[in-house]
Structure formats: structure tokens, C-alpha cells
Amino acid sequence: MLLAAVCIAGAAPLGRLLGTPAxxxxxxxxxxxxxxxVGIGYVRSRPMRTYxxxxxxxxxxxxxxxxxxxxxxxxxxxxxxxxxxxxQTAAPLAFAALLITAAPASTxxxxxxxxxxxxx
Numbered sequence: 001m002l003l004a005a006v007c008i009a010g011a012a013p014l015g016r017l018l019g020t021p022a023x024x025x026x027x028x029x030x031x032x033x034x035x036x037x038v039g040i041g042y043v044r045s046r047p048m049r050t051y052x053x054x055x056x057x058x059x060x061x062x063x064x065x066x067x068x069x070x071x072x073x074x075x076x077x078x079x080x081x082x083x084x085x086x087x088q089t090a091a092p093l094a095f096a097a098l099l100i101t102a103a104p105a106s107t108x109x110x111x112x113x114x115x116x117x118x119x120x
Contacts, residue, residue: 001040004032007088018081028089035092038099047105054102058095061087 007014007029011022018025043051065087073080 001033001036003088004029004036007032018085019078020081020085024082024085024089028085031089031092035096038096042099042102045104046099046102050102051099054095054098058091061091065091 007025011025011029014020015022015025039051065084069080069084071080072083
């Protein structure tokens with residue numbers, strides 16, 4: 001959520017720093033807000049295993065996008081920032097969609113209940 005606020009509030013200076021248009025920074029910030037809001041909203045209603053797997057996939061993609069952007073920037077390409085911000089725009093929306101469509105957490109009690117028999 002903090003990254004979303006930074007992207008929106010500092011769209012122009014961050015855009016210049018990363019070589020991306022300010023509109024992409026704002027759209028990315030909005031996407032991050034949506035993804036973060038959905039993530040917070042569904043954290044208790046989805047299985048932790050599902051949530052963790054989605055977060056690992058999201059963070060792995062983030063690292064790969066950051067590395068791709070860094071490699072592109074080192075080679076003199078101006079598209080490195082756009083690759084990274086493009087990921088920051090698409091990934092939170094995909095994360096939110098997958099989290100929304102995931103099966104809800106089981107509401108069954110995990111403790112065993114003992115049934116009474118005639119011998120009790």
C-alpha cells in the first residue's frame with residue numbers, strides 16, 4: 001500500500017527517474033492499491049496456503065521483472081523502467097483476480113468432536 005501511495009504521489013519525479021510516463025506511474029499506483037486492498041480483504045477468508053503460494057509467485061515475478069529491467073538499463077535501453085512498472089501494473093490485478101476466485105477457507109472445526117455412545 002505504501003508503494004501505491006508513492007507511485008501516485010510522486011508520479012512525475014519517479015517517472016523521470018525510471019524513464020516512464022507519469023500516467024503509467026499513476027495507473028500502477030492504482031493497480032497496487034487495488035491488489036493490496038483485495039489482499040487485505042481476503043486474507044482471513046482464503047486458505048493461508050493459497051495466499052502464501054500467490055504471494056511467492058507475485059514476489060518471484062517482481063524479482064524477475066526487476067532483474068530484466070536492470071539488465072535492459074545496463075545495456076542502455078530506456079525500457080527497463082517500463083518493464084518494471086508494467087509488472088507493477090499487471091501483477092497486482094492478476095493477484096487480486098486469483099485471490100478472489102480462490103476457494104474460500106474451510107469453516108469446519110479442526111478439532112474432533114466426540115460422539116456419545118451408550119457406554120458413556
